[in-house]
Amino acid sequence: MAELPMLCKPQLPTELLRDIVFEYVFTFDEGRKREVPRHSSKPPWSLLEPLTLASKVLRQLTFEAWFEIYYVHSPDDLLTAWPELGLWTKELHCVELGTDLQILPVHWNLRAFHRLRKLRIDFDPMxxxxxxxxxxxxxxxxxxxxxxxxxxxxxWPSPLTIRLVVDAFSGLRTLKLSQDLIWCSLCNICCFSTFRDHPPKEIAYDKTVGLPGHYATYMRSLTNLQEVVLTISYGLGGNFSLSEGNANLWTGECDACMDMMYAEEDFRKDWVEKKTQTVRPPSLRSVKWRFRHKDVGDVIHLVDADEGEEVEVVETYTDE
Ligand SMILES: [Zn+2]
Incomplete structure (x- = not known):
């Protein structure tokens, strides 16, 4: 742990001590791997514990900083939380490993968390x-x-998922989804994307809506929504490339659809034109697509997005 000799001097005002402690906790890089699913991004408690032994004030401030993000594995963790967490916790990081097939009539009860500003949910990808x-x-x-x-x-990142989000979280300003698949609005199937070569790390839209059509339709009722970030996995071996510009305003269309349907130039032009005219959610400023490479063996994820019924799932790819 870095030395913090100043912290023990009683003449420092509590407000300054608070800033120092929070800065220490939230700029701790090694433990803050924010994009690793099902892992806490907080630094190890062992690195903060000495602060709690230095003084009563530091103990209080360290707990406040530590519980600003509350990392939990079960709805029971919310029910047994200290009352103080209602004031301290601004972000809940929930790991939900259940399945739709065994959905329990139990909520993750947010009642105690009056200052909650962010919710992160990590599901089991299998x-x-x-x-x-x-x-x-x-x-x-x-x-x-x-x-x-x-x-x-x-x-299944189908429009059904977006509708559930919209119904539950009407005050959203930022929505981030990260998963292997994307919903193709041409065939209405959740797909694993493949491209001819590696896409850029990020494609950003600020002038056009940059979302699959039905996503945009459902999100229009989110009147405060300003930013959407969609992170998907991709493999190589497809026919289309995003590395040399994005003339087709790609928004998740699968390689098979682009290969078949874009061959008809009139259709392609009409489809792209339609995207430029899609009505945006009223406050939306930017949509970003981010990509992470996966080696693809045999990957078939098929779902009837309209019915929400799984048709076939075969997964044999591995993380890069
Ligand atoms: Zn498709």
Whole structure:
């Protein structure tokens, strides 16, 4: 741990001590791997514990900083939380490993968390889990005050998922989804994307909506939504490239659809034109697509997005 000799001097005002402690906790890089699903991004407690022994004031401040993000594995963790967490916790990081097939009539009860501004949900990528989102909207007045929602590994990122999000979290300003698949608005199937070569790390849209059409339609009722970040996995071996510009305003279309349907130039032009005219959610400023490479063996994720019924799932790819 870095030395913090100043912290023990009583003449420092508590406000300054608070800034120092929070700066120490939240700029700690080694433990803050924020994009690793199902892992806490907080630094190890062992690195903070000495602060709690230095003085009564530092102990209080360290707990406040530590519990600003509350990392939990079970709805029971919320029910047994200290009362002080209602004031300290601004972000809940929930790991939900259940499946739609065994959905329990139990909510992740947010009642105690009056200052909650961000909710992060990490699902199990091997489970069908979309309907589990309905466990996170209680009570409504807390859920609707959440400003940022981040979801990892929703099994089927179809418009149904977006509708569940919109219904539960009406006050969102930022929405981040990160999973292997994307919903193709040409064939209405959740797909694993493949490209001819590596896409850029990020594609950003600020002039056009940059979302699959039905996503944009559902999100219009999120009147405060300013930013959407969609992170997907991709493999190589496809026919289309995003590395040399984005003339087709790609928004998740699968390689098979682009290969078949874009061959008809009139259709392609009409489709792209339609994207330029898609109505944006009223406050939306930017949509970003981010990409992470995966080696693909045989990957088939098929789902009827309209019915939400799984048709076939075969997964044999491995992380890069
Ligand atoms: Zn498609």
């Amino acid at each position: 489970m069908s889990n979309t309907m589990l989102l309905m466990r996170f909207d209680y009570p409504k007045h807390i859920a609707s005050n959440i400003r940022e929602l981040e979801i990892y590994d929703t099994s």
